Amino acid sequence: QVQLVQSEAEVKEPGSSVRVSCKTSGDTFSSYSITWVRQGPGQGLEWMGGIVPIFDTTNYAQRFQDRVTITADSSTGTVSLEVRRLTSEDTAVYYCARAPRYGGGWFDPWGQGTLVTVSS
Amino acid sequence: SYFLTQPHSVSVAPGKTAMITCGGNNIGSKSVHWYQQTPGQAPVLVIYHDSERPSGIPERFSGSNSGHTAILTISRVEAGDEADYYCHLWDTTTDHYVFGPGTKVTVL
Numbered sequence: 001q002v003q004l005v006q007s008e009a010e011v012k013e014p015g016s017s018v019r020v021s022c023k024t025s026g027d028t029f030s031s032y033s034i035t036w037v038r039q040g041p042g043q044g045l046e047w048m049g050g051i052v053p054i055f056d057t058t059n060y061a062q063r064f065q066d067r068v069t070i071t072a073d074s075s076t077g078t079v080s081l082e083v084r085r086l087t088s089e090d091t092a093v094y095y096c097a098r099a100p101r102y103g104g105g106w107f108d109p110w111g112q113g114t115l116v117t118v119s120s
Numbered sequence: 121s122y123f124l125t126q127p128h129s130v131s132v133a134p135g136k137t138a139m140i141t142c143g144g145n146n147i148g149s150k151s152v153h154w155y156q157q158t159p160g161q162a163p164v165l166v167i168y169h170d171s172e173r174p175s176g177i178p179e180r181f182s183g184s185n186s187g188h189t190a191i192l193t194i195s196r197v198e199a200g201d202e203a204d205y206y207c208h209l210w211d212t213t214t215d216h217y218v219f220g221p222g223t224k225v226t227v228l
Contacts, residue, residue: 035217037163045155045163045206047217061216062121095162099217104210106153108174110162 002026004034004096004111011117017084020114022096024077029053034079035099035107036070038092048094051079052101059103086118122211124220131226132197140223142190142207152190153208154183156201157222163206167192194225202227 007021022034035050049060053072060068069082083090094114097107125143132138142152152170155163165174167183170190180195194201207220 037219044204044222045157045208045219047219050217059215062214103215104151104212106165106168106208107155107163108165108168110164113162 002028002098002109004028004098004109006094006096006111006114009115009117011119012086013120014087014118016086017082018086018090018116020081020083020094020096020116022079022081022111024079024098028098029072029074029077031101033099033101033103034070034072035097036081037095037097037107037110039095039113040089040092043092048081050099053079054101083116086116088118090116091118092116121214121216122209122218124207124209124218126205126207126220126223128221129224129226131228132194133228134197134199136197138194138197138201138225140192140194140205140207140225142192142220143188144190144209145188147188147190147209148186150185150209150212152183152185154192155206155208156203157206158203166205197225197227199227201225 005023012018033052036048051058051070072079096111154167156166157163170185171183182193184191204222206222
């Protein structure tokens with residue numbers, strides 16, 4: 001069974017950066033894309049962007065274009081999300097999920113989520 | 121950008137049918153997916169490609185999509201169905217994914 005295992009919770013100060021990782025299994029890294037979705041406290045789901053690891057191509061939501069970087073490490077089967085210039089508005093649970101390689105389609109499965117708290 | 125609308129909440133008695141709508145411009149021409157999320161848990165896919173059910177999802181969950189509205193139907197609702205439900209699709213105009221705002225289903 002395919003699993004996505006995410007890194008542990010983080011507490012960061014405003015203005016700093018955070019990196020969240022997502023360890024894949026099976027053929028996920030070679031046959032699918034990995035996408036990132038975040039959920040603020042009491043809020044809905046917000047798509048941030050994704051990567052096709054085998055091609056190392058990325059696609060970002062407009063509002064995160066200049067502040068987010070998604071990378072893939074083929075040696076470990078791990079995808080990472082970096083968010084820079086953090087503010088309190090970035091306090092959220094960040095999820096990775098498997099998605100089709102060529103865009104479109106559904107997200108399944110999801111990682112367990114990583115809580116990022118931005119606070120001074 | 122493509123926007124999706126969902127009712128904020130839906131209440132339903134046990135054993136009855138809940139219908140959750142997802143509105144969007146000509147959404148019937150797109151492929152819509154649905155997720156269930158219980159408090160503190162990651163979302164779970166319950167319907168994909170408008171009406172397909174992943175393995176392990178009860179037959180009580182069904183979906184349809186036509187015109188400007190996609191619908192997730194939960195038949196014979198159980199207490200365990202109480203959750204937030206999100207619709208989701210790929211916007212081919214922007215090549216971006218879009219989520220609906222979510223609907224909280226309360227079982228009375």
